[in-house]
Amino acid sequence: MTQAAHCDTGASAQPMLSVNGLRKSYGQLEVLKGISLSVREGEVISVIGASGSGKSTFLRCLNLMETPSAGHLEFENFSLDFESGARRQPTSRQLCELRTRIGMVFQSYNLWPHKTVLENVIEAPIHVRKMSRREAIEQAEGLLGRIGLYEKRGSYPSKLSGGQQQRVAIARALAMSPKVMLFDEVTSALDPELVGEVLSLMSSLAAEGMTMLIVTHEMAFARDVGTRTLFFDQGVVAEDGPPAEIIGNPRSDRLRQFLRRVVHDPAQLGPSA
Amino acid sequence: MFVNFWEDVVEYGPGFLAATVVVLGVTIASILVSWVCGLLGALGKQSRFAPIRGVASFYVWFIRGTPTLVQVFIVYFGMPQIGIKLSPVVAGIIALGVSSGAYVAETIRAGLSAIPKGQFESSLALGMTRQGMMIRIILPQVLRIILPSLTNEAISAVKNTSLLSTITVVELTLFAQLMIATTFRPFDFYIAAALIYLVITSVLSQLSAFFERRYARFS
Ligand SMILES: Nc1ncnc2c1ncn2[C@@H]1O[C@H](COP(=O)(O)OP(=O)(O)OP(=O)(O)O)[C@@H](O)[C@H]1O
Ligand SMILES: [Mg+2]
Numbered sequence: 001m002t003q004a005a006h007c008d009t010g011a012s013a014q015p016m017l018s019v020n021g022l023r024k025s026y027g028q029l030e031v032l033k034g035i036s037l038s039v040r041e042g043e044v045i046s047v048i049g050a051s052g053s054g055k056s057t058f059l060r061c062l063n064l065m066e067t068p069s070a071g072h073l074e075f076e077n078f079s080l081d082f083e084s085g086a087r088r089q090p091t092s093r094q095l096c097e098l099r100t101r102i103g104m105v106f107q108s109y110n111l112w113p114h115k116t117v118l119e120n121v122i123e124a125p126i127h128v129r130k131m132s133r134r135e136a137i138e139q140a141e142g143l144l145g146r147i148g149l150y151e152k153r154g155s156y157p158s159k160l161s162g163g164q165q166q167r168v169a170i171a172r173a174l175a176m177s178p179k180v181m182l183f184d185e186v187t188s189a190l191d192p193e194l195v196g197e198v199l200s201l202m203s204s205l206a207a208e209g210m211t212m213l214i215v216t217h218e219m220a221f222a223r224d225v226g227t228r229t230l231f232f233d234q235g236v237v238a239e240d241g242p243p244a245e246i247i248g249n250p251r252s253d254r255l256r257q258f259l260r261r262v263v264h265d266p267a268q269l270g271p272s273a
Numbered sequence: 274m275f276v277n278f279w280e281d282v283v284e285y286g287p288g289f290l291a292a293t294v295v296v297l298g299v300t301i302a303s304i305l306v307s308w309v310c311g312l313l314g315a316l317g318k319q320s321r322f323a324p325i326r327g328v329a330s331f332y333v334w335f336i337r338g339t340p341t342l343v344q345v346f347i348v349y350f351g352m353p354q355i356g357i358k359l360s361p362v363v364a365g366i367i368a369l370g371v372s373s374g375a376y377v378a379e380t381i382r383a384g385l386s387a388i389p390k391g392q393f394e395s396s397l398a399l400g401m402t403r404q405g406m407m408i409r410i411i412l413p414q415v416l417r418i419i420l421p422s423l424t425n426e427a428i429s430a431v432k433n434t435s436l437l438s439t440i441t442v443v444e445l446t447l448f449a450q451l452m453i454a455t456t457f458r459p460f461d462f463y464i465a466a467a468l469i470y471l472v473i474t475s476v477l478s479q480l481s482a483f484f485e486r487r488y489a490r491f492s
Contacts, residue, residue, distance in 0.1 A: 063398060065394065065397065065398060092402065092403075096400045096401070096402055097400065098400075099397065099398055099399065099400040100399070100400035103398075103399075104398040106391060106394065106395065106398075108389075108391050109391075110389075110391035110392060110394060110395035111395075112392065112395070112396075112410055112414075113414065114413050114414050114417065114488075123399075123409065123410075124399040124400060124401065127401070127405055127409060128399060128400045128401055128405070129400075169395070172395075172399070173398075173399070176399060176400065
């Protein structure tokens with residue numbers, strides 16, 4: 001977790017992750033229609049858009065849970081081309097390595113039910129990063145302390161609330177020390193009273209300079225915590241800019257329509273101070 | 274009958290014990306073979322390669338559609354014709370293991386399909402290899418789900434060892450038959466053999482109940 005040049009600028013100048021002309025089709029259905037994006041270190045990018053606009057698919061293409069149909073991806077020492085037709089799939093070693101560097105958290109926590117909280121967090125550091133068990137436990141206990149669940153380290157996931165499970169899932173991803181974190185509607189499955197604890201954990205990550213892409217329907221969160229907002233519409237990035245501008249002052253009709261649908265009280269999201 | 278119970282125990286006990294050891298040995302070995310075959314069969318049925326899927330499907334189809342006794346005969350009496358001669362015990366273990374493996378394969382496949390997609394996703398998203406994911410995350414959960422079915426299959430494995438009496442393996446059933454031939458006391462000896470089978474299968478059921486209680490902790 002670098003502290004980076006994360007002050008008023010919100011981010012450093014060098015892109016740390018970029019995609020160019022990213023496309024993804026399932027059979028005849030083209031879900032992503034050419035997306036180009038540069039992410040700089042420390043940026044907190046919220047991704048908003050209607051259901052089916054391709055937000056999840058986009059995140060899943062970034063850590064190659066889905067293989068893009070076309071386009072280019074640049075990240076650390078990875079420079080991957082995805083050409084339609086060409087048979088240059090990334091090797092499975094590349095896939096694994098890239099995924100250790102880009103963490104992802106899902107809507108349905110997906111903790112492993114047969115492992116305790118601590119075992120969930122140390123599993124990948126030990127068996128993927130080849131960390132020593134002692135070191136992994138030390139790190140995991142630090143992370144669990146930080147999310148306020150140190151006492152639950154010996155519990156099985158089924159004994160935790162949804163919010164607690166989701167915080168453990170975030171800790172599990174952080175235990176790999178990723179450079180970028182992807183969050184796909186991580187609060188959507190939670191009871192309303194549990195949403196806050198997960199969002200505040202994400203806010204504190206953002207404040208520490210973690211680079212994050214967050215698919216969310218929590219517009220207030222996107223506006224207050226994000227440094228940048230992308231509006232996805234039918235497989236393209238229709239709008240891209242500071243949250244105050246995108247959410248607070250929507251230009252296109254489609255974005256205005258979308259915001260009207262997801263925000264019950266639009267006045268609440270007027271241009272923020 | 275059983276008039277001289279203790280005399281019988283002294284006289285036939287060692288023979289029954291030896292036959293029981295054969296039953297246990299063949300059972301354990303054939304269960305191990307069946308797990309390997311079952312795992313290969315289940316994974317093979319989901320393989321990306323059509324020929325592997327074909328072989329796995331044929332295996333399950335053939336075994337489940339033919340009597341186990343005929344399969345035992347094929348391995349013990351049939352194989353020598355194509356140049357593979359096996360001792361009765363080895364042939365028996367292979368035949369029973371491969372046979373039970375087809376049922377285990379279907380069990381594992383059902384267990385696999387009961388694991389939520391998110392379990393695979395979260396493992397891969399953390400950089401695990403497919404193999405590491407299966408071994409450390411998925412199969413332990415599958416095992417928990419299919420344990421009752423596996424126990425049933427193990428109990429069948431115990432009982433199916435009696436089929437090997439037909440290929441000269443002196444297990445409990447054949448031992449009882451041999452004793453009956455000289456003593457003319459079929460009731461006594463078959464009942465004795467049945468009771469020993471019953472003890473073994475009951476212990477297995479208890480074992481499975483114990484594991485299920487243990488696993489209940491995290492569900
Ligand atoms: N594996 C797949 N096979 C076929 N179609 C898919 C697949 N995954 C996604 N799609 C389709 O791609 C489109 C975009 O899906 P995606 O999940 O990216 O949308 P989203 O913006 O995340 O929507 P939501 O807000 O509902 O999560 C949808 O029409 C969906 O049906
Ligand atoms: Mg989605």
